[in-house]
Amino acid sequence: MTRPITFPQDRSCPYEPPAGYRSLRQEGPLTRVTLYDGSTAWAVTGHAEARRLLGDPRLSADRRKPGFPMTSHVLTALRHLPPLLFNADEPEHGRQRRMLIPGFGVPRIRALRPRIQQIVDELLDTMVEQGPPAELVSAFALPVPSMAISLLLGVPYEDHTSFEELSRLVMRGSGPEESAAARGKMLGYLEGLLIDKERRRRQGQEDGPQSGLLDELVRDRLLTGQTDHEEIARLAFNLLVAGHETTTNMISLGTLLLLERPDRTAALRADPGLLPQTVDELMRHLSVVDELLRVATEDIPCGTQVIRAGEGVVFNTSMINRDADHFPEPDELRLDRAGQHHLAFGFGVHQCLGQNLARLELEVALGTLFRRLPRLRSSVTVDELPIKPGDTIQGLIEFPVEW
Numbered sequence: 001m002t003r004p005i006t007f008p009q010d011r012s013c014p015y016e017p018p019a020g021y022r023s024l025r026q027e028g029p030l031t032r033v034t035l036y037d038g039s040t041a042w043a044v045t046g047h048a049e050a051r052r053l054l055g056d057p058r059l060s061a062d063r064r065k066p067g068f069p070m071t072s073h074v075l076t077a078l079r080h081l082p083p084l085l086f087n088a089d090e091p092e093h094g095r096q097r098r099m100l101i102p103g104f105g106v107p108r109i110r111a112l113r114p115r116i117q118q119i120v121d122e123l124l125d126t127m128v129e130q131g132p133p134a135e136l137v138s139a140f141a142l143p144v145p146s147m148a149i150s151l152l153l154g155v156p157y158e159d160h161t162s163f164e165e166l167s168r169l170v171m172r173g174s175g176p177e178e179s180a181a182a183r184g185k186m187l188g189y190l191e192g193l194l195i196d197k198e199r200r201r202r203q204g205q206e207d208g209p210q211s212g213l214l215d216e217l218v219r220d221r222l223l224t225g226q227t228d229h230e231e232i233a234r235l236a237f238n239l240l241v242a243g244h245e246t247t248t249n250m251i252s253l254g255t256l257l258l259l260e261r262p263d264r265t266a267a268l269r270a271d272p273g274l275l276p277q278t279v280d281e282l283m284r285h286l287s288v289v290d291e292l293l294r295v296a297t298e299d300i301p302c303g304t305q306v307i308r309a310g311e312g313v314v315f316n317t318s319m320i321n322r323d324a325d326h327f328p329e330p331d332e333l334r335l336d337r338a339g340q341h342h343l344a345f346g347f348g349v350h351q352c353l354g355q356n357l358a359r360l361e362l363e364v365a366l367g368t369l370f371r372r373l374p375r376l377r378s379s380v381t382v383d384e385l386p387i388k389p390g391d392t393i394q395g396l397i398e399f400p401v402e403w
Contacts (some may be wrong), residue, residue: 005033054343099237116144124373136255138398142360149354152212161188167182170186187233201223229332259378264333280337290316
């Protein structure tokens with residue numbers, strides 16, 4: 001019997017899944033993989049199977065449960081923490097999600113468009129003023145979502161750079177100790193910020209000019225005794241990290257992929273109305289969050305296989321979003337796709353809460369970038385670009401460009 005392929009794997013091309021995942025596609029929608037610590041789990045690569053299983057309450061997101069699949073040392077170091085939002089089960093997950101839903105509704109996100117447009121314009125003004133070359137990740141792709149999520153939450157604008165560095169250490173620190181230390185610093189800052197917001201509220205002061213979702217949580221949840229500083233700080237921490245790590249990588253990889261497909265770029269410039277479907281197709285094609293993790297709490301039949309209670313399940317998003325049984329020409333970037341329901345934002349009760357914000361940021365960032373810098377190009381070849389490792393959110397570490 002051959003040993004299952006390893007998961008996760010590093011990409012060799014920044015916008016394509018690892019070559020080793022092709023055998024997963026060939027072996028069927030559900031197959032075994034070996035994780036970094038030597039344990040095994042089920043990998044789901046079929047679109048229909050993924051939608052069915054992600055909606056099955058017999059799969060738990062709680063990483064404290066025995067058998068939960070660990071794909072990196074960072075996750076293993078966090079295993080003991082109480083479940084929170086992304087890795088919480090019902091009813092706790094629903095309670096926490098309901099606290100945050102008002103802040104991520106469509107009207108609230110639409111109202112942010114002028115401010116996000118201003119952020120994008122100011123960053124590009126600085127890039128143009130300094131002149132080429134530029135490093136697109138640090139100059140543009142990273143600060144856009146970092147500033148946007150800070151704006152939504154009500155975190156002071158001037159602190160976004162420290163969050164970017166701490167988030168990098170949390171996700172890609174040299175080891176568990178460095179990741180844990182960065183996480184502790186960020187949580188400490190957030191708790192202090194919440195205490196200050198609570199003090200202002202108790203003293204009857206008006207919300208400051210940089211108020212946001214955190215101020216509302218203090219008013220509606222903290223002061224009413226429905227939650228405490230620690231829970232709000234942990235929720236804010238998760239939103240800050242997830243809210244800019246994913247979109248940062250989508251902006252840089254989306255830019256690279258469109259530059260590699262000049263016909264698609266030309267179509268987008270000719271018809272900006274293609275932006276929304278372009279963003280969705282980029283989400284599907286790039287699948288920067290390449291793993292959704294669960295563990296079975298009961299036996300679950302799936303096709304010819306049975307996922308046994310206590311077995312881990314890894315949803316391999318890059319393969320799910322290229323399932324030829326669901327997506328015609330799955331490896332092609334097609335701007336005419338519609339209504340095919342990619343799973344880049346997940347599915348079921350844990351579907352990404354911030355997807356409206358992510359779409360808005362990508363539409364504004366990519367649309368403005370290609371409009372203002374029509375001669376934008378990479379300064380190096382694709383194989384020279386440094387890529388993030390496979391056990392984290394997929395993306396570019398640096399992206400030197402000129403115009």
